[in-house]
Amino acid sequence: MLRRLTPVLLTLLVVALGVTALAARPEQGGPRQRADFVVLAGVAGLRWEDVDPQTTPTLWRMAEQGSIGSLSVRSAHRPTCPVDGWLTLGAGNFAAWRGGARVGGCPATGVSVEQPDGIGANLPDQPGVVAYNQDRLSWGATPGALSESVRCSVAVGPGAAVAAARPFGRVDRYAPVLPADPAQLLGSCVLSIVDLGTVDGESPAVRAAQARQADAQLARILAARPPRSLVLVAGVSDTDVPSRLHVAVADGPGWERGWLTSPSTGRDGYLQLVDLAPTALAALGRPMPDRLFRGRAAVPVEGRPADLRAAIDRPADADREAGAQGRVAGMFFTLLAVAQVVLALAVVPLLRRARRLAGPHGPEPVSPRVVAAVELLLIAAALAVPAALLADAAPWWRGEHAGWWFGVVTALLVVGGTAAVRFSPGHGSTLGPLGAVAGLATLVVGVDVLTGSRLQLNGVVGYSSSQGGRYAGLGTVGLGVFIAGALLCGGWLAQRVRRPWRPMMMVAVGGTAVVIVGSPYLGADSIGAIALTAGVSVAAAICSGGWLTVSRLAWATMAGLAVTIGFALVDLRRPAGERGSVGRFLAALGDGTGGLTVHRASSANFETLVNSPLTVLALAGAALVWLALYQPWGGLMRLFGIYPAIRAAMAGTAVAAGLGGLLSGAGLDVVGAAGALVVPMAALAALRVLDHSTDRTRPDGGRPGQEGPTGGPADGGDRPDSGRTPGPGDPEETSDTPAEPPTGDEPPRNGPVAGVRVPAQGRAASTGVPAG
Incomplete structure (x- = not known):
């Protein structure tokens, strides 16, 4: 009964953790004081x-x-060209003037x-612009909503006229x-928009x-x-080109000496x-x-340095x-994809020759030094993305040659x-490097x-x-690395119990x-938390052995659905302006505008799939695995058979990374980031x-759990699993049927102990090949 109830209880636990993590972050409130008039002064390109x-x-x-x-x-x-910026300002949503995307x-x-x-x-062009945004673009913007x-x-200047024009093109008050x-013009309406x-x-x-x-024009406005x-x-x-960050200043009652922030950025x-x-x-x-606006009202928060120069230096x-970051990120991921493809091609011949045959005939084994060098390269490749993330702790972008500085810091x-993985305890065991790399990345x-x-x-591997x-929380690449690292850590630890x-x-x-x-105070990625919940449920269902049966898959699916439904119920109870991505999507389905969200996600998936170097990483990793x-000679099936918890962790990683990328519109980026580690x-x-x-194992055996003279799969505590204990009349154990060494609280077995190699003479005798 306990065994049957375990999946149910674990599913409920994962669901409870997921819904708790996705609890809504409280709003910071609106402006401390109301204003009778608002003046929006815009300067295109001001940094x-x-x-x-x-x-x-x-x-x-x-x-x-x-x-x-x-x-x-x-x-x-x-x-965002000036006319697009003014139009977006007046729409409160992502809008654009008619015409294709600007290149160059x-x-x-x-x-x-x-x-x-x-x-x-x-x-006169405003009705056509409104129709273009409503029919051709996927944001559903309505120019003139403000x-x-x-x-x-009031509008002053042509740019301000674009922002202040109503959907049918009328501007209430206008001055070129x-x-x-x-003073009289600015006081004639509660809202004034000025093009400086x-x-x-x-x-x-x-x-x-x-x-x-x-600035001279601004002085006249303030006066x-x-x-x-x-x-x-x-x-x-x-x-x-490329896009830059720009100036934002708010001056009025209740906006004194603070940082501007918004719930849409969370930072x-x-x-x-x-x-x-x-x-x-x-x-x-x-x-x-709320149905027309994508943005949220900004508020002032404390924490700004008293010295304005020090405060301005931060946004600058x-x-x-x-x-x-925009210049270096593409180069980094392209080089990483090329390096991992080359490394995959180098690993294939080693896999073909890694299995040592018991007889006198067979391919010559690869030099141990070559294998050790390739292992170090594999560790370095897996640590490249976490190292690139950590490199942003150094101000590499302030140098004259930012790309070279980033490369030097990342390489170091x-x-x-x-080196830390190489000299860590347990490096010589089968799963030692995997556990150490996963732990470092996580x-x-x-x-x-x-x-x-x-x-x-x-950051280069951030956003x-x-x-x-995105402005806060866990980014796409970070999500992929964290999913892979956490699940591999879980599998490595589970294999040791x-x-x-x-x-x-x-x-x-x-x-x-x-x-x-999923926590809004930490990763702030509700979609990633839902995807990870499904991956954890799959991994927990099969980590003790066996296949992913229909019932186990059903429990994993139910866990993901339960987290989604639980968070949706919590999110839908909040005001429309305070909902997260899941709540906004369900609300859009209710009012008939959910198709825009689906269209945006599908378009983003296609664009990312075609343009991202991480797609190459994902496809190269899938090709190497498959x-x-x-393959029968590739060793992965044997690894999964001996270490079912690692198989579970990798299966859960595939499920979580795939769902996370698909639902968030990131294409194969999450899969590529996870694959770069896995x-x-x-x-x-x-x-x-x-x-x-x-x-082979010694016929006379030894004490249970004792290591052999040259070490074996059980080195360092990585316990391989077995199907069952051989009994009388069973065929002699071969290399394809490993036995599980007993733990300290199990009675000793009579017979061979797995993980102890036999000298060459004994090995030949056990296979029927004449010695010499």
Whole structure:
């Protein structure tokens, strides 16, 4: 009865851990004080490196007394050109002007602004732009949603007219340029949007001159601002490639000397362009059109340094790191994919010759030095991604040759990690390197997540804040490495305990990993936690031996569904603006807009599948496993037969990584990151299992658990499993039917002890081959 109830109890435990991890993070609240007026002043291309006391004194003083942050200007097109940025600002959603994605820069896009009277204006292209965003793009943006949420709005300049135009093209109040005395115009409506120009010069001198002109315009706005007003200054778009982080400053009652943050980013000092429209409405106390807005209202938080120069240096340094990350990441993953493919090709002949034959004929064994060198290369390849993550602890992006500095730091960390594994206790055992590498990878990613994911933010193997995909928690590559490392650690530990306790060990390690991945305070990845729950359930079901039967698969599926349903019920009870990705998707299904989410996920999967170097890693790893390791001569089937907990861990990793990538729109990136760790370790363990495949046991045996003179598969405590104890009349045990050495609390067996090699003379006699 206990054996039958164990899967049920373990499933319930995993579900409870998953739902607990996915508990919603409480909101930080809205603005401390309401404003009677909001002025949004935009400068296309303005970055923090353009701000200093001499060039932009007005903006400097405003930043000193207000709250500041780094603004990601993501829109429906990349890069976000000025017209796309203004349109996204007015939509509160990822929008774009008509036309394809920009390649190589932003073309000049003229906006036609008609003034049929002396009060407002009309944009004749606006209805077509609205139709383009509704029908051709997958975000469902409605340009003009911000102006539709207030009774009256003011626009100054063509860019502001794009942001303030209602969906049918009407601008309530419009001025082509800022009047000599703008007080009356800014006080005529509760919302004013002002275009302060563009900073797009290539040379520092040109950029400084453009920033100085924008600052002079800002000084006139601040001098004429209405009473009890909130002024937001934002660099609303990119002006070149690649995308950069831009300026965001808020000055008004309740916004003093803090960092700007938003629930859409979850990280202090960062907000998105789509957050500005909800911020304006929240400050005015107006109802929020949650179905139209993708952003969330920004709020000020404490913790900013008292010295403004020190405070500004942080977002400026983050912008430099994000820019360097975009250049280095593609090169790193391409080189890693090439290195792992070459290493896979080198491993295949070693696998073919690793199994030593008992007779006098057969291929010459490979030199032990060559095998040892290949093993070190496999360890280094598996540690490459964790080392690259750890490399971001050093400021490599500040050097003149950022790519070379990153390569040097990563190489040193790989060498250090490989040496630590090589000289770790138990390295000579079959599973010793696998356990050490998995432990190091899990430790690096886990500690980073527990300390705020600082290494993943703008890191080469993390996520770029300028791209607007993620700003906090566990990234795609980090998720793949953490899934693989945690499950392999669980399998390695489970293999070292008695069979009945293995599912409990797997659930303990995997459940802890689910909490880390799904907690909104840590990994903040609800989809990853759901996928990992399914993987842990599969691994726990088969870690004590046997196949993945229909009943075991059903329990694993039920665990994943239970976590999904449990979190969905919790998430749907929250206000619409506070829901997570699962709750938003279910709500979209309810109101008929779920197809947009499915379309975005499928498009993202296809784009990532085609363009990501991690796809090559995933396909190369799958090819090595299927065409070599899983062949009868490849050793993986033998490894799985002897160590069922490792087989369970690898099966759970495949399930979790596959689901995580598919549901999050990451294609094969999660699988590729997990495979970069799992496949080299599987190849190394297979080499060692094949090396011991012709080991024989002594006829007279020895004390149970005693090592043989040359060591065997049971070195270092890695206990192989057996089908059953041989009985009278059974055929003589061969290399393909390993026996399990008894543990200390089992009675000694009468007969051979597995893992003890026989001298050459005894080996020949046991196989019927004449000695000599």
